[in-house]
Amino acid sequence: MAERQTALVVCPGRGTYGKAELGYLKRLHSDKSELIANFDALRAEGGQPTLSELDGAERFSPALHTRGDIASPLIFAAAYADFLAIDREQFDIAAVTGNSMGWYTTLACAGAASAENGFRIVDAMGEYSQSGEPGGQVLLTLVDEDWNEIADLRAQILALLATIDARPAHALHPSIDLGGMLVVAGNEAGLEAVLKEASPTPARDPLRLVNHGPFHTPLMQGSSIRALALPAEWLHAPTIPMIDGRGHIWRPFVSPRETLRRYTFGTQILEPYDFTRAIQVAVKEYAPNRIILLGPGDTLGGAIAQALIAIQWRGLGSKADFQAMQAADPVLLAMGREDQRALATG
Template sequence: MTRRAVLVCPGRGTYNKAELGYLARHHGDKAGLLARFDAIRAEAGQEPVTALDGSARFQPAIHTRGDIASPLIYASAYADALSLAGDIEIVAVTGNSMGWYIALAAGGALSAENGFRMVNTMGRLMQEASIGLQLVYPVVGEDWRPDPARRAELMTLVSRIDGRKGHRLALSIDLGGMLVLAGDADGLAAFEAAVPPDGPAPLRLPNHAAFHTDMQAPVAERGRAVLPPDMFTQPTVPLIDGRGAIWWPHATDTAALWSYTLGHQITEPYDFTRAVTVAAREFAPDLFIVTGPGTTLGGAVAQSLIACNWRGLTDKAAFQSRQAEAPLLVAMGREDQRKLVL
């Protein structure tokens, strides 16, 4: 029986110490593909992605850099997408933040090589510019139930801080039960001082710039200058972007897709929660598959499904109960779940 699935591609922050060697462990059969990625890195005078994955030890100062982490995540996620079992029909593809670039390739709008070029180029440009900072803070409690009042209170605080002289702070990503905020050092410090600790949060994200804010306009402009519209082709499956808009096969304006990808997608907030909601309601999949590397995005997908009450999911306990009966969500970065979709 065919399993209808929505494919979800991860963004930055998902290749960490536990993921070192991911390509070698899981994708030794894709030497040709990885060699093509390595060749693109070599053209730019950069270390091969296979060498980075094969490093003797994980070095946070190196492996979390945009020009290092981005190609590692792309190669891992794209190779995972190629490894899915034959009974799985991908009915739509989406992604979180940088995962949008991976989704473009997984959904056929970019070739494997052009997807890698996109990710590698934007990772390098953002690392070189290093404009702003990011942090994460929860907007739900331990039960994962939506809390509109708490969210509204936090967003009011963000707006108030951003209105102060010499402070920049804005929503970067609506990530299920988390808000990813971006701004300058004073803006983040003011937020950290104003909110109570919640576990490790507010948590700053190392080597992350002020993604998805107007602070990234110079980076978007540089990206448009070096990544041409003719890289894009018609997608082969529907793509759901960071607004929840759907780009349909045979009906996509590829110039508009290029413009969104290197414009709005970089400089405006990314609504991952909305993207998952649209995926659930419009495509009614049997399951959501989150490619590796990493395991952190699964929680955001589950929280997004709870937020839209998909299949009667009301809280974390309800999700865990349903997941135990028959998985609604498979994270390929988890060894116990990966085998379910290979």
């Protein structure tokens, strides 16, 4: 038997369950009917549409399927089921990380929460975000077409955010550092201002994210207060190392429950999430042979590649370098892609 490879597992955030992913659970995880049934039962207890109903809908509805209380549990269930499908005879999971909402999936994959309690957490947070604070997110690109960061652009954007945030009735904050992109969040006045005033870049114009709240900013205070009332016993030390949105490593057996609870339901909700740093810390600390991106979707792949290019991991210096590496011997395996999924599941 070949020696097992080490793998870093990455859990996706919001925005990854789209039209192409409709039916993901039914198509790819019919063997996990008991797991999905348990999640369905938890949804039914709260009078919510079940995952089976939502995933099995005749057509994708942007107005419905992108809602926080709908998208979040669908993404969690798909990602966690993908995690269970990884071939453990081929891969030894060295660590787990995730982007934004993916932190809650990370908790379950890394053993810091049971599958059911992880689902309860993400279901609750999806509901809080959908019914809670007004506002949203805008995606700004920091890199050129070669996926290298444009000199001084980050400083210019941060200065613009501070200027807009200082205006009366405006709120605007950094939200997520996402590889070669920066997600900013604020109230409607702040978002309108940044969409008008941010400079376009060669890669992409500023983009308003549909049905996203002002995540990872002080505007989420109400959601944090509600989350801190969730049962503390839902969380405990992980069994697999996990890297959070600061690049901090939570290690097995030595991660206090209360500290993890305060981070998950306080710091993580109210302060910027640095996914770039999480990826960079993970590959430096654990030197994985492969990076496995859980589904649904594969849109996070570019951000992962850009985070790696920024530190010249394995000599990567550009988008072309990354594409060449993937063509020769793919390091990043996106389970939302049929060809790469087969490499992760055996």
